[in-house]
Amino acid sequence: MKAVICEAPQSLGVDIRSKPERRPDDLLIRIRRVGLCGTDYHIFAGNQPFLAYPRVMGHELAGTVAETDARSAFREGDLVTVNPYLSCGQCIACRKGKPNCCVDIRVLGVHIDGGMTEYLSVPESAVLAVDGLTYDQAAMVEFLSVGAHAVRRGQTQFGDRALIVGAGPIGVGAALFAAMSGAEVTLIDTSPQRLRYARERVGISNTAVVDEGLEAYLVERTDAEFFDIVFDCTGSAKAIEKGFGYVAHGGRYVLVSVVKDTISFADPEFHKREMQLIGSRNATSEDFARVISAIRDGLIPTDALKTHSFPLFDLPSVIPDLIANQGSVLKAIAEL
Structure with a gap:
């Protein structure tokens, strides 16, 4: 064969x-x-x-x-x-x-x-x-x-503001199951083409390109509180590190991606949010x-x-x- x-x-x-x-x-x-x-x-x-x-x-x-x-x-x-x-x-x-x-x-x-x-x-x-x-x-x-597991690991629930970072297959899957769990979903990616497809064909309404205007968009969308739960689905160490700043006080951060790099974050920011950092595997x-x-x-x-x-x-x-x-x-x- x-x-x-x-x-x-x-x-x-x-x-x-x-x-x-x-x-x-x-x-x-x-x-x-x-x-x-x-x-x-x-x-x-x-x-x-x-x-x-x-x-x-x-x-x-x-x-x-x-x-x-x-x-x-x-x-x-x-x-x-x-x-x-x-x-x-x-x-x-x-x-x-x-x-x-x-x-x-x-x-x-x-x-x-x-x-x-x-x-x-x-x-x-x-x-x-x-x-x-x-x-x-x-x-x-x-x-x-894999997306459904991440949503379950994050204990996603009705009314959560959920940010999915990465509009590839895993990110889109996480977005679909987060929405089924009653969350208000926002999907971001560096690719306008991927986001347009997710919006127009898959039905994920709220999307934003990762560019210089992203921070202002996320502040406006969440009344500057950011997100109850953030999912990283990028496979990028830099994106994972950036995502810590998108988590609301008392929120959860679910890492679906796996990368070879060492990930670092600011401990004071992590502690003052009493953030939960959650790995999601398979x-x-x-x-x-x-x-x-x-x-x-x-x-x-x-x-x-x-x-x-x-x-x-x-x-x-x-x-x-x-x-x-x-x-x-x-x-x-x-x-x-």
Whole structure:
């Protein structure tokens, strides 16, 4: 079978590998769609902190069950998605019901090879049925779950003024679920093109470009009180540091991004606000279930979220254009 392999930063190719044998308690999945994530772009660029090369990328997956056994809850041909965060089940985080930050976590496409291939053998416990969804929708469940998890981590509630920094897929997902939680959402980004798309196609009404006029806009929008909850979804250390100043007194700051850099902030400003600084990593089965339900109920504009598609094994030739035109790319989905 074919697989897309990132051999090293800036080096992406297609190789032939043996079709995997299904392991005990696994399902063999025939991959049908793979969403491209910011993590994949970071792997290609060489700035993903948890990865060793070479690596088969891909963790936003949709497929059909190709092989199972009689004891399984699944049958051949079932449409599924995959929770790519494979946990140990025994560490302190797992014992506390937080497998998304397992001490020995193995994330498909990051710590171990992922789904940019024709077949993948994964534990049945990581597979979720998504009957009623399309292939494209099934491939969107994971990234939307990351946004939903961040909103849940921040205890977002009705009446909150929520600022989402970064209008990429994770930021847009966080904005959608924050709005579902009753928050008043503002979305900011450096790209006017991304913001226009989020406003006109996705339905996120309040947006602002990060420029010299941003501070005045945020002051006016919040009566100079700033935001009950701020989500950073940028992948930029400078943006994360700037975001501390957008949090209201008594507010929460949720860091969804992961960067290699050391982050610093002014301790007096942090203390006088009694700010809560919250890390949000990956997602849990609870978040996946919420997202699947929201898509089935028509609450997510999935048709608007997908902006690009192409055959998976064309990715080595396609990815430079996707990176060069990030302003027009919300969610690119590779097809098999």
